[in-house]
Amino acid sequence: MKKLSVSIALVLLMCTAFVSANELKPKKTYSNVSSELATLLAPDGAVGDLENETVVKVKIRINADNEIVVLQTxxxxxxxSxxxxxxxxxxxxxxxxLGLDKEYVFDVNFQM
Structure with missing residues (x-):
């Protein structure tokens, strides 16, 4: 009887672990979007003089025409900016x- 109780407890514990592991979703990398954004943000003289490496958080939204709308930097x-x-x-x-009408935040790393 004791072995049966321990076995049931072990099965319940394992089921709980599997259920909680299924709830964790890995972050998407959006590699195609990342390369497109890097191309669009190709450096030129318009950035001005940066004294050191700068990381900027950019919040965007994708509209119905699959166009980027910058909400905030x-x-x-x-x-x-x-x-x-x-x-x-x-x-x-x-x-x-990227999904339509959802907000996304990404980091842009500007190096000297």
């Missing part, structure tokens, strides 16, 4: 990895 550098907005706003994505 977290940089205090006005030239850099303007460069990101001009480079990305209303540019059409060729990949359809």
């Amino acid at each position: 977290n940089t205090t550098n006005a030239e850099l 303007n460069y990101i907005k001009v480079s990305l706003n209303y540019k059409k994505l060729s990949s359809f990895e």
